[in-house]
Amino acid sequence: MRLGIMIFKFAHLLPKSARLGALVGIAALALAGCASTEADDFADFVDDTRPPAVMFNEALATMERGDYRAAAEQFDELEQVHPYSEYAKRSLVLGAFSHFSSGRYPEAVNAGRRYVTLHPSGEDAAYAQFIVAQSYYNQIPDVNRDQEQTARAINAFRDLIRRYPDSEYVGPAQEQIRFANDQLAGSEMRVGRYYLDRRNYVASINRFRVVIEEYQTTRHVEEALHRVVENYMSMGVVDEAQTAAAVLGHNFPDSEWYQRSYRLLQSGGLEPQENSGSWISRAFAGFTGQGS
Template identity: 55%
Template sequence: MSAQRIALGLRNGETSRRGDRLRRGLPMVFSLLALSLPLGGCGTGALWDKFLAKDDKMVDEPADKLYNEGLYLMNQDKDTKGAAKKFEEVDRQHPYSDWARKSLLMSAYAYYQAGDYDSCIGSATRYVTLHPGSPDAAYAQYLIAASNYDQIPDISRDQGRTEKAIAALEEVIRKYPTSEYANSAKQKLEGARDQLAGKEMDIGRYYMSKRDYAAAINRFKTVVTRYQTTRHVEEALARLTEAYMAIGIVGEAQTAAAVLGHNFPDSRWYKDAYNLVKSGGLEPAENKGSWISKSFKKLGLG
């Protein structure tokens, strides 16, 4: 994975300049505090100890130490959420370092592995925003897309997450067409589009059961015009044949059956459409001026 290559490619010698500056300023802080504290008494020592204890927490931990602790948690303890927190701590304590940049991507990867998709999207989006020219920006964008894709619900529910997945996957393909993630994004994109087509079919079948043929036709039309490369297009053409026959628009019914037979001659849906047209004393016949015929010719399928 790209994230693993990032982990292996880091330098191990970077230190925290921010922590050094803090430590250099301590003598003056100590002297000012000494002037303000009363001399003698056991209470003074206790207060001084509390100050030192508090100051220890103020000093940053080295970036490489935090980063390696994150790697250990992720690889050895399989504590991906704990690892993500360590990587985020690198970004918090050393925000302008090279460690921070790579830790930000590693936190996104760790959250993805943990199934915390919203946190993954947050970290990956921040990475793309801050480092758009990085070689690893393609991977960050892919993590955003994959996180949305993995949350696609079944067709009975709202498909807003599917729309987000499609937008993010298209972004990977558009911005990083030669990256190693483009092909995977294309495959996921087809899956997401198939899901939206399935949603349209589900609603269309519902309208058919209610004999609301006009509403059903609009849903099946969406599948034919927008999701033609999905597995649902065969059923959509058969359902169009059925709906058009039901309302007496036999020319469109004949065209739907003919286009279905031409493009999917072995489909079981074609057998149903063919028998339905024949039951009305007709034959499948394509009207070249029909929107159905034009939709398929536009994609070179007709």
């Protein structure tokens, strides 16, 4: 059954035309693998309860038809009716994927977490954790809304990398973390601009500072440095404005945001000049660029 699960794990990454064939292959593998144990499964038959092998293959067939919502319910039922069977273990991860594929993300999270909790060293534990993280990731809202799901996605992806560093899901997890961090930085930028427009300079700087110190590898950091220049110039704190511009020019010399900062300083008869003791300089100590 391992081969069937491996085919299934990647089926959602395939085009729909290829996905159907992959799932048909799973059903065939499952039927072949279960045939030899059919008699044993029926020995556990109680009242009108179907044997786990029958329930499992019915759920696979439902999934093959593309009815992920119904398949998820069938996998859930199997896990509840036969919790100690090997099929229950398989059903947890397949049920998590089916919930995910039908857009029922809370249910996918619950099933994935249950698998990781019960089978932390199982062959599909990394995949189950990936489903948990991806379920949060798919619920990330735009930057104008609360970013709780974004933070949850990052934490879940980081758990995957920490617990399963050799899994094939580490690369995709790292990529999703980069996007999620960009989203969090974008949210901070939005609030920072809001305060800047209302001349609440201290509150504005605090928001841009979060981007500068925590999200340096996102696309927002260049603008954040420029907005800090704007804030400090408006406050008359020219030393910090010069430092922010100098750091911006040093790390992003071709940035349009640096050109804006440079012109702003020139309008006040100033030049970029870094103060190594500034929090801005300390934040960029050892910075090697956005691709680092």
